[in-house]
Amino acid sequence: MPVTDQIVVRCRKGDVRAFRELYEAYSRAMYNICLRMTGHAADAEDVLQEAFVQVFKNLEKLTSDSSLTAWIKRIVVNHCLSYLRKKKVYFEEVGEMDAAEEAVVDEGAYAFTVSAVKEAIGQLPDGYRTVLNLYIFEEYSHREIAEMLGISESTAKTQFMRAKEKVRQLVKVKTKEV
Amino acid sequence: MHVCQSLEKINTMKLEDFIHQNRSAFEEEGPGPRVWAALEKELPAKQPARIVSMMAKHWWKAAIIVALVVNAGLLVKFLNAKQEVAYVVPEMEEMQVYYTSKIEQKLEELNKYPAEQLGLDSTTREELKLRNETYLLLEKELMSNPGNERIRAAMVRYYQMKLELLDKILTEQDKYHNVTPSNKKDVL
Numbered sequence: 001m002p003v004t005d006q007i008v009v010r011c012r013k014g015d016v017r018a019f020r021e022l023y024e025a026y027s028r029a030m031y032n033i034c035l036r037m038t039g040h041a042a043d044a045e046d047v048l049q050e051a052f053v054q055v056f057k058n059l060e061k062l063t064s065d066s067s068l069t070a071w072i073k074r075i076v077v078n079h080c081l082s083y084l085r086k087k088k089v090y091f092e093e094v095g096e097m098d099a100a101e102e103a104v105v106d107e108g109a110y111a112f113t114v115s116a117v118k119e120a121i122g123q124l125p126d127g128y129r130t131v132l133n134l135y136i137f138e139e140y141s142h143r144e145i146a147e148m149l150g151i152s153e154s155t156a157k158t159q160f161m162r163a164k165e166k167v168r169q170l171v172k173v174k175t176k177e178v
Numbered sequence: 179m180h181v182c183q184s185l186e187k188i189n190t191m192k193l194e195d196f197i198h199q200n201r202s203a204f205e206e207e208g209p210g211p212r213v214w215a216a217l218e219k220e221l222p223a224k225q226p227a228r229i230v231s232m233m234a235k236h237w238w239k240a241a242i243i244v245a246l247v248v249n250a251g252l253l254v255k256f257l258n259a260k261q262e263v264a265y266v267v268p269e270m271e272e273m274q275v276y277y278t279s280k281i282e283q284k285l286e287e288l289n290k291y292p293a294e295q296l297g298l299d300s301t302t303r304e305e306l307k308l309r310n311e312t313y314l315l316l317e318k319e320l321m322s323n324p325g326n327e328r329i330r331a332a333m334v335r336y337y338q339m340k341l342e343l344l345d346k347i348l349t350e351q352d353k354y355h356n357v358t359p360s361n362k363k364d365v366l
Contacts, residue, residue, distance in 0.1 A: 019221055020214070028208035035206055049213045053220050112196045114203040136197050137204070164193050 008068065011059050019056060026069075027052075030076045036133045037080035039122060051079040077138065081148060084126055112171055120170035128163035135160050242343040243305050249339060250312040253332045273330075274320075277337035281308050284344035291351050298347075306344065312336065 007025075010018030030051065034044035054075050062071055121129060134140045134148070146156040197204060285308060288296070304310055316333050323329055 014222060016218075016221060019217075023214060023217065027213070028205070031209040031213075032205050045209045045213050048209055049216050052213075052217050056217070056220070056222060112193065114200050117193070117197065118204060136194050167193060 005064070005068075008059055008062060011056070022055075023052060026072055030072065033073065033076050033133075033138065034080055036121075036137055037077070037130060038083055039126070039129065043083065047079050047083050048076070051076040054079070073138070077134070077148070081130075084130060087126065116171045117167065120167040123170055124163055124166055128159060128166060131156060131159040132163040132167070242339065242346070243302055246305055246312075246336070246339055246343070249332070249336055250315075253312065253316060253329075253336070273334065277334075277341065278308060281337065281340055281344065284341065284348060287348055288344060288351075296347070296351070306340070308340075 007018050007022050011022060027048070031044060031048050034047045034051075035041060038044045038047060051072075055072055058075075062068065121132065124132065130149070131145060134145045135142065140148070142156045142160065143153050145160075146153040149156065151159075285306065288306070298306070307313075313336075316329065316336065319326070319329050320333065
């Protein structure tokens with residue numbers, strides 16, 4: 001169902017059906033963001049609900065030239081980050097990866113399967129998982145991620161590389177088991 | 179487990195590329211129905227509906243306020259007509275003391291309730307005050323024409339209406355404060 005500006009106009013007039021249409025158009029994609037970020041279905045639903053309350057209440061603030069999808073996604077991601085902060089997940093500064101650490105990586109040597117990658121991401125520590133999700137799935141740049149998490153760009157990049165390395169190791173172990 | 183794994187396509191590529199190429203396989207179903215059910219309760223209310231429901235709830239307050247304003251308008255008309263039939267009425271002061279003390283007592287009671295619970299807007303609150311514009315106008319006229327029967331009658335009517343309005347508001351607040359399972363239906 002394509003979401004047009006018309007829905008936003010109807011929502012602003014208080015049309016309940018328009019709110020429902022807006023929710024149905026975005027809920028699945030936004031729930032998936034919440035699920036990846038929180039790692040738990042029930043928490044993902046709670047965060048999604050809180051985020052949509054904000055979306056509905058702030059539709060007046062959406063300017064005509066801004067993208068509705070990007071706007072909703074940013075609200076949802078911010079709520080996910082707020083959830084993680086409440087869980088005391090800290091995004092601390094780390095040193096840059098050294099040359100020896102980077103040299104080990106040979107991505108082509110790994111055989112990925114969807115289930116193994118999903119499981120590996122699920123096993124990552126919250127900090128690594130957040131950075132990896134924001135970069136690969138939500139397609140934010142390292143600079144944007146750094147701003148969102150309040151860390152330096154080089155830390156964001158390093159955390160991402162380490163998260164990827166961890167996924168590779170976990171997938172490797174899984175592949176050996178199979 | 180072996181069967182599941184063998185059914186999946188084995189890829190040898192960069193992690194980012196692998197995820198991008200299999201993006202849909204990483205997506206789960208949407209949220210459960212409880213999310214919308216909870217959201218529906220928090221939807222911003224339609225502005226016209228809110229006004230209508232507020233009017234429905236406070237219609238009698240609105241009606242009395244209108245009556246007070248109309249009454250004030252009529253008084254002004256009387257005063258402008260410059261009726262000069264003046265009689266000295268000794269109990270005037272006593273009447274004024276009686277009503278003003280009653281009204282002030284009711285206003286004190288009313289002020290104990292939080293503003294949001296009373297649901298009164300600023301115009302209504304202004305109208306409820308004892309020494310509002312209408313009152314001051316009447317008082318001024320009475321001072322210069324202490325025996326004018328029509329002014330006196332109008333002032334008594336003004337006091338009585340205000341007292342009646344305050345009583346009704348206080349009775350309603352009492353009902354909301356003393357909701358029990360047996361009287362809940364009546365209150366709502």
